[in-house]
Amino acid sequence: xxGLLRGVARTAxxxxxxxxxxxxxxxxxxxxxxxxxxEYAPQQSYAxxxxxxxxxxxxAATPMDAKISQLQQLGQLKDQGVLSAEEFExxxxxxxxx
Numbered sequence: 719x720x721g722l723l724r725g726v727a728r729t730a731x732x733x734x735x736x737x738x739x740x741x742x743x744x745x746x747x748x749x750x751x752x753x754x755x756x757e758y759a760p761q762q763s764y765a766x767x768x769x770x771x772x773x774x775x776x777x778a779a780t781p782m783d784a785k786i787s788q789l790q791q792l793g794q795l796k797d798q799g800v801l802s803a804e805e806f807e808x809x810x811x812x813x814x815x816x
Contacts, residue, residue, distance in 0.1 A: 788813050 789810060796806040 785813055785816075 792801065792806055792809050792813070795801045796803070801809070
């Protein structure tokens with residue numbers, strides 16, 4: 719029993735030491751990364767300011783354009799045989815009602 723207790727105690731000490739060392743290394747590395755990020759941040763903001771602004775987004779589709787697009791897709795599905803005539807009419811009336 720004393721040998722077992724000594725082995726458990728030794729394992730606990732080794733595990734505790736390894737955890738403490740690992741935590742210290744992690745904190746030091748995080749500090750290094752933070753300093754590098756601070757050094758890099760001004761250069762990055764200068765580069766972003768020097769770059770041309772992004773192009774404006776395309777105009778948003780009007781609700782009617784969206785409905786027309788959905789109806790065209792429904793028509794294609796009906797032509798391909800994926801939708802029956804009843805399903806097509808039900809979906810078409812749902813789109814037009816929205």
